[in-house]
Amino acid sequence: MELSDLERQRLEKLQRLRDRGWDPYPPRAERTHTAAQAIAAYEAGGEGLEVTITGRLRSIRVMGKATFAHVEDESGKIQILLRVNLLGEEVYEAFERDFDLGDFVEAKGRLMRTRTGEITVEVTRLRMLAKALSPLPWGKEQQVGDRVVRYSALTDVEERYRQRYADLAVHPEVREIFRIRARTVAAIRQFLDERGFLEVETPILQPIYGGAAARPFVTHHNQLNQDLYLRISDELYLKRLLVGGFERVYEIGRDFRNEGVSFKHNPEFTMLEFYAAYLDYRAVMDLCEEMVSTVARQVLGTTVITYEGHTIDLAPPWRRLTLREAILEASGIDYTQYPTADALFQALRRAGIPAEPGQTWGKLIDKELLSRLVEPNLLQPTILYDYPRDISPLAKAKPDDPTHVERFEAFIGGMEIANAFSELNDPLDQEQRFLEMRQLYKAEDEEAHPMDEDYVRAMMYGMPPNGGFGMGIDRLVMLFTDRSSIREVILFPHLRPRE
């Protein structure tokens, strides 16, 4: 490993510590209080209480024979005061010469308050817990009023993602994103568990991919000599479980789509899917609104969030309108007036809306009208419902309109966050849909749903009518944390390897 000058200097300090008889990587620590607990203990009348705190050295101010420093652990920061007459010359000098910002240390001493009023540990015993050989790229911080201003901290986005550990170490607010993420997932679990849903785990390696329109990642099982796909969705397995007698199931897990990367797309992302027997898409709309608002209240303490400068209220009821109404509102085009792909394409052209030729009717509606014209403007929570049949091969047709299915999508902050339908449970109709997909898509189009005969077979045994729901967890966390890139809410986003 190539070392920088700074790293070589720290290596020398490490050696010097060893020469002095210190163990720079001892196996155990003896913490009695976190920084926050120590401060709370002082405030509860703990003046003079002896505590042992641990954490990273976050700042060092040497004043000759006394030194102030801050030690940071996950709970926060606490100041320590090192004085030569309490520590002895040898330890004090070792600290001055060989301890650096970023080192993990353990400090034992009595709680006191300094002249300026800060609660401080007056250290009588100091240990190195783990010497940091590389300097963490944090800038200095200054308290300005009640805000903390940081200078020269790591801001290069590429470096932040490539060395996320360093990003996390120097940015408490980045750590907070992932706490919110964890609480969000926990709150979703609790919400569903309380309503009788069973959490299950279904295959990630699948012999046939399905449940969404996306290109899969392909892998190979050597012993079986079998190509497998990383799932693009859990849908077809979860619905098999309804055949098996479970009435309410859900899964929170990683899906993989071999598609482009964008601010709201990552090749692997986390999806919640649930399926509930005897619910239709209207009941699922209610559940969706209730779940998102309940989770927000639990995680953030409010249903009102700020996203990219917009104030958004997640409390029900959300605006609900049909996809047809939304498109009419945004473009002036009533697509039901143009019932063929060709007629609709001409109408778009007349309206001056650019569109790729050769798409199906449903794709024109979905891609050119919904995604481009409608979706970016749906800032407040909105449910659009009743979607074209040909882009919804797993959804049940509307009883009075065979060109549309009972499907809805929910949008917040200009992003699709959920997709749901009254699930198709007629095996013969389902088989027909798979065959239609084969006709509509070119043979080489990997996005077509391949025929999944086993899924149809499962349905042949009888699947209760049910409502299904899928939600992008990453996007929900983006909303909760006001991040405009999905990579900010994924701990280790994928990057190309550096040369």
Added chain:
RNA sequence: GGGCCGUUAGCUCAGCCAGGUAGAGCAGGGGCCUUUUAAGCCCUUGGCCGCAGGUUCAAAUCCUGCACGGCUCACCA
């Protein structure tokens, strides 16, 4: 994949337009300082200027290609 922008010290950035010995702040090193908190004061080390070519007496700077990244468009229910 296309367009635009970026890549200079450990970090944050100047310098590039108008070619002439590579700079600042913080971090680091040495010194003074026993109540500081971006501590202060004095001194100071540190660079394949992303990579490879080209133009030129001379390239961080101009040109070309490449790599990586950001934004954006395309793609992606």
